[in-house]
Amino acid sequence: MTELPKTFDPATIESRWYAHWEDNGLFRPERPNAEPWTIVNPPPNVTGSLHIGHALDNTLQDILTRHARLKGKDALWVVGTDHAGIATQMVVERQMAAAGEKRTDLTREAFVDKVWQWKAESGGQITRQLRRLGCSMDWANERFTMDEGFSKAVLKVFVDLHARGLLYRDKRLVNWDPGLGTAISDLEVETREVQGRFWHLRYPLADGSGHIAVATTRPETMLADMAIAVHPEDDRYRALVGQQVRLPITGRLIPIVADEHADPALGSGAVKITPGHDFNDFEVGRRAGIEARDMLNMLDAQARVVQTADGLIPEEFLGFTTAEARAAVVARLKAEGVLIAQVDKDGVAHDAEARTIQTPYGDRSGVVIEPWLTDQWYVDAATLAKPAIEAVRSGKIRIVPKTWEKTFFNWMENIQPWCVSRQLWWGHRIPAWFAEDGRIFVAESAEEAQAKAGEGVLLIQDPDVLDTWFSSALWPFATMGWPENDDPTLGGRYPNDVLISGFDILFFWDARMMMQGIEFMDDVPFRTLYLHGLVRAADGAKMSKSKGNTVDPLGLIDAYGADALRFFMAAMESQGRDIKMDEKRVEGYRNFATKLWNASRFAQANGIGGSTTLEPPAATLAVNKWIVAETVQAVQSVDLALADYRFDAAANAIYQFVWSRFCDWYLELIKGAIDDETKAVAGWVLDQILVLLHPFMPFITEELWHALAPRQHALIVGHWPMADARALDPTAVAQIGRAIELIETVRGARAELNVPPGARIALHTGAGSVPSDIAPYVERLARVTLTAGEAHGARAPVLWGAETFALALEGVIDLDAERQRLEKSLAAAEKERDGLAGRLNNPSFVERAKPEAVEKARADHAEKSADAERFAAALARLG
Template sequence: MTELTKTFDPAEIEQRWYAHWETEGLFHPDRPGAEPWTIVNPPPNVTGSLHIGHALDNTLQDILTRHARLQGKDALWVVGTDHAGIATQMVVERQMAERQQKRTDYTREDFVAKVWEWKEESGGEITQQLRRLGCSMDWANERFTMDEGFSKAVLKVFVDLHKEGLIYRDKRLVNWDPGLGTAISDLEVETREIKGSFWHLRYPLEDGSGFIEVATTRPETMLADMAVAVNAADERYTHLVGKQVKLPITGRLIPIITDDHADPELGSGAVKITPGHDFNDFEVGKRAGIAAGDMLNMLDAKAQVVQVSDGLIPEAFLGLTTAAARKAVVAQLKAEGFLIPHIDKDGEEHDAEPRTIQTPYGDRSGVVIEPWLTDQWYVDAATLAKPAIEAVRSGAIEIVPKTWEKTFFNWMENIQPWCVSRQLWWGHRIPAWFAEDGSIYVALSEAEAQAQAGAGVALRQDSDVLDTWFSSALWPFATMGWPEESSRNLHGRYPNDVLISGFDILFFWDARMMMQGIHFMKDVPFRKLYLHGLVRAADGAKMSKSKGNVVNPLGLIDKYGADALRFFMAAMESQGRDIKMDERRVEGYRNFATKLWNACRFAQSNGIGASSSAIAPDATLAVNKWIIAETIGCVQAVDLALADLRFDGAANAVYQFVWSRFCDWYLELIKPVSIGEEKGSIDPESKLVAGWVIDQILVLLHPFMPFITEELWHAMADPAHARANNLIVAHWPMADAQSIDPAASKEVDWLIRLVSEVRAARNELGIAPGVRMAAHVLDASAETAARIERQTAAIARLARIDLASGAAPVGGALQVVIDETTFVLPLEGVIDIGAERDRLSKAIAAAEKERDTLAGRLGNPSFVERAKPEAVDKARADHADKAAEAERLSAALARLG
């Protein structure tokens, strides 16, 4: 054995073992004939750095990967990074700005070359950080969504979908980021609550017979209004339907139409319709028969006012930002009498009613997002969604937790066309070429497009690139080399066994992998989808840089070690719930690692080494039969929990077994007794059993805490017979129920209950641990008497009591009842019984008073309803503590006799 150092130092062993695993190729699947097992990582942005969400996501994946590997499967964890179109282009442009340069100073080709240069120099930070977390990924086959092979797959998918009519070009509203100058996805839109205003406007009827009142939070968009909508059931406006309104400022004539979007219960019941600048209005416009190409667009790519097709926007408004246009529009409406003033509760007049407005912002640019009418490429998501919906309904894909299915179906059954084009230079350029006559040719190469167009036809390639989510949707099969026939064999690797992701990308990534995977591979991309929650701050708030409550996982690793952070993530991951970050718990799991380290040091000092067999040794002693049964029970519990993806159940099962059953009890029960100045020794049978149990613990714990377990696995081995294999490729324990002896287990459980009860009772009465006491046994059955006889030495050593014969003397005594037997421990001469009664009585009264005060507060509806949730939770926890304390002290008083 390699003697363990006195102090457990995570930093020293983590770097050493990870380098060893990677250098030896132990993450690479290389088990011919073994059952293949595959998982792919959600590729992090190449610009990214490890955040706490990554730490959770990748810890759970690594647990499953290491577990599969230990089960003898040919486990592959596909690793790679995403080119992250917007984020990466922003990083490089920001660096250029520091040198007083901008993207347009370069040709497109030169700029892209600079991005590749940045990627090679600085784009691998997060992959190094994943190594620090202990992720056993197949780095030998690391992928990148812009590498040559993956790019071929992306282009083929686009071309094939276009041929099938599932990709098309259309004019629709998109989320437009004026700061970045591109369309963005819903996931890149951050909704903020902004203090805004609600303006009420008069729109005059064309015939001069009156007005119709509308209300809006965006009065500037009236410059592009195309209708006013009322509900067909709203009798107030029946006589106006079909008439026209003459818009203030522009003088445009627009119709009054009916549409269910207008709610008679909200405001005036009439709403202005600007189909070119509002998603709801766009749908209303389509239902009214307005073609997208005819919808008015009053903004340019920088969200500045431009002239619309009918030329009716006054020149004074052209070039204004939306904010400036809003002020100008309101001022003119007010001056011309078309603004209806708002009267507040004090009777004072204001231009508008104050409102809190849900406003969309770009999560990267920080500017207000505009619904903008543009020509973009779209995927017919509704058609692709149908097989994915059926896959979940049929059970071909199991979503865990199942509660997410309802949300999945609701979104997929109402899915909208997917905008897949982005106005960037970095990314997969769309394989489409335009001719001067408006014809579009989609092909894998310019040569193929030219062949389609014919000789002499001038072509210009689309300048847009594809949405990053489009390419990452191919991750489960394009990473395997599809569509190349000579690529890595997809057999057994597709479908993947499981996918783990945050619930927040269920639709943006998970669902789209289902769509593309089923369409191109004719099978689901994964058999099981596990959706974990968010890691929140300790108070339950969402982490954000602006709040200053973001937790850096690398800082926690530096402080407590990767194993402690990983175990925290697993132990706290309860299906369907978010995780509250608690650094004290991480510290607690560091203490758990230290306890295991010290247990192995104790074993070494007593001649206990690694086991030579995966099968439990033969045992005759009850304590050894008991720990073998406990070990098998732990294996069964972990197996069941991992099968159900109950990471918390698996982690807590092994934690309780290691801390309580093995360290606190078994090692105590087999600890040698010193006689005089001579130290005793552990019996040979217990040494064999203890070594076997430690081996089982290290294998069970390895998926959760890989570094310390690998270190201890090798340290416990006999140098003369060093382990041929690393723990990472050892064998998962078998839960052999034949090795369980129920009678022995019951006896040791009885012993533990007796010792625990005696210790607790002594502690409540303030009796020092070292004080030995006599114990008289009453009403013991023959079975209990036999147990007492066999366990006399253990009882005397662990409970610090000496079993006495005869009746107990009269007077105060501590009484412990275990099953049918009462153990009476006389207190005369041990403590002052009267003083102890007084102390306990006062302590009980104090605990009950606090308990009742807290109960009164919790019984007050005003407190429960108005107090902060964390204050109510604390009051409930304090009440439970005081109630338990009062009960415990009362039991101690009763024991005095």
């Protein structure tokens, strides 16, 4: 037994124990005959650093992994990082810019070599930070989405999908980032509210009989308009469908088409259609019979105006940015008299009306995203989605919480083609080669492509790379050695047991793993998908660097220890609900760890060490039978909670058992009477606590495990407790429960009546009595002397079940002064309670005040109501 220091200092034990676990291979111990259990981490960007969302996600995964390992399973937590095409290329290009260099100064190959060099030198920051959090990942087999084996899987999937007709090249609109010069995913687009304007334009009918009015926030795109849409049931325009209008400035004729996209209730009911620069317009254009190849594109890759296919854009606009083009186009429209003036509430006419516009920006470049018509590679997501939908409907994949199923089905049943190509140099180069005659050859290597094309055919490889979500969709099986390993279960590791993910990547990653897993492995990639919420700021706002309300998890670890942060995450994670960051609660769980530390020091000081048996020791004393039963019930509660992915319920069950039942009651009840039986029972219970708590607080539990006794194995590979109902003794549980109830009642009465804590007073039992086997506990812990018969003089009633006892107060407190104090406190509490009730009953306050102000008023009202009840009860005791 190693004597514990007086002070619990997390920093001194965390690095030591993590190094011990990793160096000794304890994250993946040799268990060849054990039941396999597998989880894969959402691979963080290789450029990343640990943020509070990572801390939540990885804490939950580690809890399940450590729990499975303690259950004796061959637990594997697959770890790796994502090559993060855009983010990594940006990091390296910024480094080059600082040195006065540009990416284009190098060949593609030389630039990629520079990125690999950066990864070797700087790409492991987040993996080091995950170690600080205590993540028990299989570092010995760490993967990277650009490593050789994984890259082979990516190429095979691309080629096979193409061969099966599920991957193709097409001309469609994409989210185009002019700053980065690449298509990006929806996840990389952030919408901002921008103060803009709404212009109303007259488009003259081609026959000169009148005009049709449209409104737009982007007048510059009218240069590429290809139609005007009206609702087919809008009587105002029914006769105009099929006619043409003449575009101002260019003079080009475009048709009026009927389409339900036009809303008769909005504006004039007619909308301009620019299929090359708006996602909705693209679909309207296709429904109107306009082929994508014929849609007009008036912008280049830098979002500057270029000549369209029809050659009618005036030269004065060419080369303009969209902002410059907007100003110039509006000036021309005004000069031509086609702007419809807008009159404000004061009767003043303006060229346009002010309007708040939801505008897409690139989350990395910070520039406005353009819907841009370009040739890209697409996956037929609608076909791949069908088996995934069926897997969730049939229960082969369980989504927790179940409420996310509706969102999942809605998105998957309306899924669009998935653009998988990106215009970058860093990433998996698309395995497609172009011939001069327009033919495309898809193959896993240049040699295979040349063989398909034939000798003498000049081939040039597609310069684009694959979207990183394409490669990460293969994570559950490509990390296991597929396609080299053709075992359909990959050695019992496929499908994974569970996936833990933020709900925000349900479609970008989780759903795509379902699609690719079922397509290539003929089985679901995981049996359970657990979706957790976001960690928000204390006021409920979404965290962002621009708001300055982000929280550094490493700072919290420095201040309170990894165990405290982990326990906070688990205790606050309630089936996908968002978590409000509360540093005070993290500090509270540090205090919880300190409480356990001090309890272990008490045990050491009283000859209590680690247990030598998995089974509970034989017990004859009621207090020992009671704590054994409480332990078994705690194990049952934690088992049930983890089986149902109720991390909060599991953490709360452990917390209440450790703090209340073991530390506050059992250790107090046994003080001064610690015989050999009690030492054995207390040591066994403490061991069970350490094992139960280990998945949540791995560092302190491992330290205490070894401090309490010489051990043959580390706690991380210990044995999970068995919830053996045979250890329950209802008689002992009831007996000690009655003692605790009486002690709490007396303590409450003493506190209400301001009885000095150190004063020992008489508790008269009247016609009743306290059983002799619990009487010593009551007298010692309630600081009373049990006295038969009725009390005389000043006294306060104490109700204990059906019996009424009395605390003798004569000479202990000043009854008149106490009564006055309680009356004054009651009046003050009632006044505050009633004032708060008045505010909460005022609809104006509830509707107009900030939500956090209303929430605080409700909490304050509940607190003052409880205070009033407590003071009233104390007055009633005094009579």
